[in-house]
Every structure is written in structure tokens, then in C-alpha cells.
Amino acid sequence: MKRRPIFLLTVLAFGFAFLYVPILSMIVYSFNASRLATVWGGFSTKWYAALFRNDQVIDALLLSLKIALVSATIATILGTMAGIALVRMTKFRGRTLFSGMVTAPLVMPEVITGVSMLIFFLLLGKWIGWPEQRGFTTITLAHITFSMVFVTTVVQARLVQFDRAIEEAAMDLGSRPWQVLFDITLPVISPAILSGWLLAFTISLDDVVITTFTTGPGSTTLPLLIWSKVKLGVTPDINALATLMVLAVGAGVIVAGIVMNRAEARRLADERMAYRTNG
Amino acid sequence: MGRVRQWFDRRGWSDVIIGLPYLWLVLFFLLPFLIVIAMSVATKTPTAPPFSFGGDVPWINLESYARLFSDPLYARAFLISIMNAGVATVFCLLIGYPMALALTRVSRGSRNVLLMLVILPFWTSFLLRVYAWMGLMGKSSWFNAALTDAWNWVVPVDWAVRSLPMMHSNFAVILVMVYTYMPFMILPLYASLERLDPTLDEAALDLGSRPWQVFRDVTLPQSVPGIVAGGLLVFIPAAGELVIPTLVGDAAAPMIGRVISDQFTSARDWPMASAVAVVLLVLMVVPTMIYNRSQARAEGGR
Structure with a gap:
């Protein structure tokens, strides 16, 4: 493979242009002075200023962050438990159903999850009087349910390649099984748990469809606010909001990527050192 | 206290x-899902909640x-969904395959950066990525112009248009699906x-295959x-x-997700929305099972 694959590299360049031109165009037009969102009328940052004065946007952002924090944390706890159960506890009653319930939400169209959640909450409200109204609680419950399975997938993938010899050593040294879990297993898989949490957090922060079905009066998350505005067309203030969100997420992902790469490199170096001193 | 401790330690x-x-x-998850299945055989009523179990056969109403299956609106919506998703999948493959192959051919250092660039849009808001295309496809945008x-420039003068009607069409849906x-x-x-x-690859080249033959074989x-x-x-x-x-998308030719949502919210026909959801799920289960089987085979083969 000494020849440079010209065709492939051309497609790669066009592919990246395809992926990034729409986002870049949106960013450029967020600095558009014109009220007409798609006609250039000179440079301006007025839409950003308007954004920071808009209480509606700030309230929605805070609500979204609150829901994402709570739901990602609970989803990570439940999802990690499910991952451990599926990889480590090979025999328990109803395991097939359990693994089915962990996979199904991954392929379930969001509309169906949303509709089923809404019917469930409405009937529950009718039968036992709770939830009286939909809002923060129902949105959070729904988000936990569909994001925990993503955490499970990440944790499962990590546990499968776990070196069980360390766990066995701890057992031989007299640790109880749950102590091994807390002292050995969880610390070792903690990077996977962290990326599971990040995944759950972004999924929750980004969700529109399931949230539209589980929200109630007065509970407008940021995606719902954007959704209701975007349905009416392209506006410069949404361009500005979108730019800020894209830049924030982009920066977050890049920083997380660098940190994880470093941690991974350090872990590999440590392992190599350990082998060398032992061998 | 000691009992609880013992129980916790043991199992x-x-x-x-x-x-x-x-x-x-x-x-x-399971309970709401079972409720949807039950709801699909309920009867629509003007009460609140708008359903009851009854009909010709007690409890089960297949109306x-x-x-x-009789109203062409639903068959059409299913057909449009499958077609749009299918075409989008094919285009994703046609663009994504050479990109993935190219990624395996660049140096290690730039590969990590490029992979990050592929993943980055996935982390940014889905809604905003769709929105970005609304800006590009609109009649007065630079892209459309x-x-x-x-x-x-390409077509005969008679066919000339002032702007391309890209928005609100299946073309737009497919384009944005390929993108997202x-x-x-x-x-x-x-x-x-x-x-x-x-x-x-090298062995095949040495034995006289042309590069495209190496790729094909x-x-x-x-x-x-x-x-x-x-x-x-992509497809599911x-x-x-x-x-x-x-x-x-084109509001006159809705996809099935839209039909479920509309039946539920504006028509307030819970049983109909549920029945459409159940059929859609059955259609999804088939490709998923094929996938799981091929996964299992691939893992067994290794």
C-alpha cells in the first residue's frame, strides 16, 4: 500500500465537508445582522445579547440540566447494576426477559417509547392518583428508563474484557464477593461508568420526542423550546443558541477525549511497567 | 441487624x-409496552381516557x-417510511464505506483526530443538526442559490427555476437522514x-489482481x-x-412515526395509535433478529 489512495481521500474530504458545512453555515449565520435568517445583512452579535436576556431560554436550559443530571446519575447506577448482573450473574430466574428488556429500548422507535410512557402515566394518574400532572418527575423517569440501557451496553462491553484473576485473588485473600465488587471491580471499570454517565447525560439533554410525550404544563426543556420555535422556521436567535450549544458540546467532547486518551496511555504504560518488573 | 447483614453477605x-x-x-418499560399492546385491541370512546375494552368479542376489538390494513393511508405511510429509510441507508453506505476505508489508510495520528471528527456530530444536538439543514435548504439560502x-446551467432554458423546492419533500427527509x-x-x-x-491485499496485488478486484474479492x-x-x-x-x-418532510405524505403521533395527540385515537405502533415494532423486530443472528454467527466464527 505505497500508492496514495487518491479516490478514497477525495471521498473522505467530501464526506467531512458534508458533515461540517451545515454546522459551519449555521455558525456563520448566527452573526447575521439581518432578521431574515438566510440572507446575509452584515456582522452582528445582537442575537447573542438577545439570547442572554431571554429568561425563557435560561429557564429551559436550567430545567434541562437538572433533568439530565438527575436522570443520568440514576440511570448510571441502575445501568451499571444491570451490566454487572448480565455479565457476572449468569444464572438467575428471568435472565432472558432481563436481557431482552435491556436490548429492546435500544431499537425501539422513540415515538413508541413516548406514546407508551404517556399512556402509562395517564392511566396511572387515573387509577392511583399519581402522577397528578406531568412534568419534571415524569420526564426524569422516562429519561432514566431509556438512557440506562445505554449505560448497560457500555459497562457490559468493559466487563467482558475484565481480567478476572484480580477478583479471584481478592476472594482468595478473604474478601466477601460484594467487597470485591466495591473495592476492585467498580474502580477498575470506572472509566466505562463515567463514559456511560456522559452518554446518558447527553442523551437526556438532547431528547425531544420522548420529552414531548412525557412533559406537562410549565415544564419546557431546552430541546422542547427549540422544537417549538424551529417548527415555525429558521430564525437568527436559534442560530445563535445552536452555535453556543454546538461549541459547548464540541469543547466538552474534545477535552473528554484528550483526558481519556491520556488516562488510557498511562494505564498501558503502567501495565507494561508491571510486566517488565515481574518478568 | 445481624440477620440483615448475613443475608446481604450471602446473597x-x-x-x-x-x-x-x-x-x-x-x-x-415492560408494563407500558404491554399496555400499548392491550390498547391496540381496545375500542375508541369519547370518554376520558378515550378507550374501553369491549366490542364484538369481549375484551378484544380488532377494528x-x-x-x-384496509385504509390505504396507513399502507402508504409504512411504504414511505421504509422507502425513505431504505434509500437513506443505501446512500449512507455509498458515502460511509469509502470514508471508513479511507480512515483505515491514513496515519495513526491523523486517524484518531479524524475519528473524533466523525463522532463529534453524534454528540451535538440531533435537533440542531436537522435545523442546520433547514437553513441550507430554504429558498433564499446560499446553498439553495x-x-x-x-x-x-445544466438543464435547458425552459426548465430553469428561481429556486429549487428542496424543503418539505422526501428528498429533504432522505438528505437529512443521511446526514444525521x-x-x-x-x-x-x-x-x-x-x-x-x-x-x-498485498498478496492479492502480488498475484496480479487490479486494485478494484482486490476490493471486490x-x-x-x-x-x-x-x-x-x-x-x-441507520435503517431502524x-x-x-x-x-x-x-x-x-412533506406533510401530505407522512411517515409512520408522524401517523402514530398524530393519531395519539390530535385524533385522540389511542387504540389506532397503538395498533400502528405494534405493527411498526413487528417490522423492526425482523431486521433486528437477522442482525442478532449474523452477530452470533460472526462471533462464533472468530
């Missing part, structure tokens, strides 16, 4: 680890299913292509699992998509 801890997520999923110029789901195609393809042994057959995985990761969510068709 309580594992009961908790299995039991809590189990209970949660039964309560908030919604009968309507689903550029395409219109290109179009007018592209990472789902590239990543599994890259994963399967990266594992291939480059010496096989060596690379392509070995990457089939990646193609299947990527294809399903695309077929049930609600956001894209609502924002850029």
Missing part, C-alpha cells in the same frame, strides 16, 4: 444488583387492525475494516458484518423517525 447484594434494574425495567445556479445517521454507518464499518489483515466480502451492522443502525431509527419528517 442479598446480588439480589439487589439484579432486582433493582429488573424491577425498574418491568415497571417503566383498529382492520382499518390499518448555488444549487439552483448549477441546475439552471452517517456516523452510525461509518463507525461499525471502520471497526470491521480496521480488523482486516493488510497483507491479504478481498475487502468487500470480509466487511459484510460491518455493512449489516451499520445498515441496521430512520424508519421510525419523527423529528426529521416533521421539520423537513
